[in-house]
Amino acid sequence: MFPDTGQVRLANQATTGLVAFDVDPTVSPWFLHVVAVGPNCQPLRGRAPDIELRAGQGLITAVPQQPAEAAVPDETGRTVATASWTRDTADVFTVQVEISDPGVSTWNLRITNNDPQELGFVWTSAPSDAEGRQPRIQMATSLHVNVLETTADQVVPVANIGPGTLTFGGSADTDMGAGFVLHSFPASLATNTCDRIVIRIASGGQFAADTATANFTLNCNDTVAGEKTFQLTRERRKVTKEGKEWKDKEKDGKDKEHKDHVGKELESHVPVGGHGLGQAAGHFIPADQRPDLADSALGNEDPETGPGRG
Numbered sequence: 353m354f355p356d357t358g359q360v361r362l363a364n365q366a367t368t369g370l371v372a373f374d375v376d377p378t379v380s381p382w383f384l385h386v387v388a389v390g391p392n393c394q395p396l397r398g399r400a401p402d403i404e405l406r407a408g409q410g411l412i413t414a415v416p417q418q419p420a421e422a423a424v425p426d427e428t429g430r431t432v433a434t435a436s437w438t439r440d441t442a443d444v445f446t447v448q449v450e451i452s453d454p455g456v457s458t459w460n461l462r463i464t465n466n467d468p469q470e471l472g473f474v475w476t477s478a479p480s481d482a483e484g485r486q487p488r489i490q491m492a493t494s495l496h497v498n499v500l501e502t503t504a505d506q507v508v509p510v511a512n513i514g515p516g517t518l519t520f521g522g523s524a525d526t527d528m529g530a531g532f533v534l535h536s537f538p539a540s541l542a543t544n545t546c547d548r549i550v551i552r553i554a555s556g557g558q559f560a561a562d563t564a565t566a567n568f569t570l571n572c573n574d575t576v577a578g579e580k581t582f583q584l585t586r587e588r589r590k591v592t593k594e595g596k597e598w599k600d601k602e603k604d605g606k607d608k609e610h611k612d613h614v615g616k617e618l619e620s621h622v623p624v625g626g627h628g629l630g631q632a633a634g635h636f637i638p639a640d641q642r643p644d645l646a647d648s649a650l651g652n653e654d655p656e657t658g659p660g661r662g
Contacts, residue, residue: 353486357579359389359472359513362465370406370460373477377454382477384447385484385515386437386463389472393511393546395443398467403447406460407432415447424449432456442543444515446481474513487541488514489574495532495551496585503553505535511546514574518542521571527554529566531586537570553586562588
């Protein structure tokens with residue numbers, strides 16, 4: 353299957369360039385299955401791509417839709433094969449190559465997207481139609497979860513972008529390791545469709561270790577291990593510590609709010625003419641309300657003699 357993993361994304365009129373594929377010279381016809389991966393988990397059913405073949409160093413030849421067929425020449429101009437394609441409702445283009453000269457050592461394919469919509473492309477090369485219809489799973493294979501007491505289910509979208517049906521085995525609620533549980537998954541996925549895998553956190557978030565990792569390979573008929581293996585990481589948050597930090601922050605905020613309030617209360621009692629620390633404030637008793645001390649016993653007191661002196 354091409355590419356090795358994933359898909360080739362092509363904008364309008366973008367091309368893969370020439371990509372070599374192997375052919376068993378003793379087998380004819382030979383089959384290529386080209387998938388135009390549509391948006392939104394379904395085939396677009398738009399404009400067909402250009403599918404071209406090259407035998408040896410011969411001319412690059414456009415392959416037509418059946419019932420038409422094209423003669424594929426080698427570098428001498430001699431016809432070494434004929435080819436045509438059919439299209440199904442899943443946007444799988446099956447190219448049938450009738451090879452008349454098994455002596456051709458190299459074969460190349462080129463795909464050009466003719467649709468205004470950007471599309472993905474995946475293709476296979478096989479000695480029979482059945483062998484070429486292989487699935488390809490596409491999903492996020494890395495999952496990192498922070499656990500805080502309880503954690504919601506992790507929903508992982510999964511798609512099949514290969515030309516064959518993707519099937520799953522195993523049972524629901526399977527232990528995946530590191531505190532993860534494979535809760536549910538689809539039984540199968542047709543080409544150019546998607547569904548979801550649901551992963552749960554085990555034991556309500558109660559774990560012996562704060563951090564754990566695990567790899568878990570799905571039981572499905574995709575043959576590439578890396579495409580179907582989850583890399584799982586779980587971390588446990590320390591609720592008590594976080595709670596204390598939150599309370600400390602809350603306390604600091606309330607303390608500041610109290611200080612600001614007290615400060616404003618003090619400012620409201622500063623008399624007219626007073627402007628804060630370091631400056632003389634006006635008398636807080638109005639002049640017309642102050643007592644007359646002219647005839648008091650203190651009137652004859654020596655100003656140089658204070659209390660306790662003399």
